[in-house]
Amino acid sequence: MAVSEDLLWDAADKSTRTIPRLRRVAVVAGCLGLFGLAMWMGPDNRWAACAAAAYVLVEIAHWAWDRRRLVEARIVTGEPDGRARLRLRHAGGRITEHDPHQVARVLIIHDNVVDSAKLRLRLRGERQFFGRPGRSPALATWRETCPRAAVNDRNAWWGMPGIPD
Known part of the structure; x- marks a missing residue:
């Protein structure tokens, strides 16, 4: 078990991405609104309102999912008995601590195109955590930190774009 404070996962982007998301929603809503106004004389323009509502719902669902993604994972020792804890920081700002012996699986997925990786972390009896893209750890x-975990890595399933050899 690691005794010092080690950084296990570090995402490249740790922001909440609020401004680009609001900008995207405003542009799509404006375009659908203008197109709906242009089609106002047509017999059926409910599709524009339905499309805008569906887009907003998808954007809200993505925002809720993205806030739970991991941007940092580190092992810290802060217990009086010297036991290490796994500290996970989420994109929304929430910090949770877990016992490293409760980690069931760690999967690192290496991107084939860009030099980055994604983290999949599963705790025993709990849901799976997803990490934002970052450098390969x-x-x-x-x-060493999670002795009971199945620690693996693999390449992404998609290949390099372009002409094959």
């Missing part, structure tokens, strides 16, 4: 540190 050292698997040896994860194996």
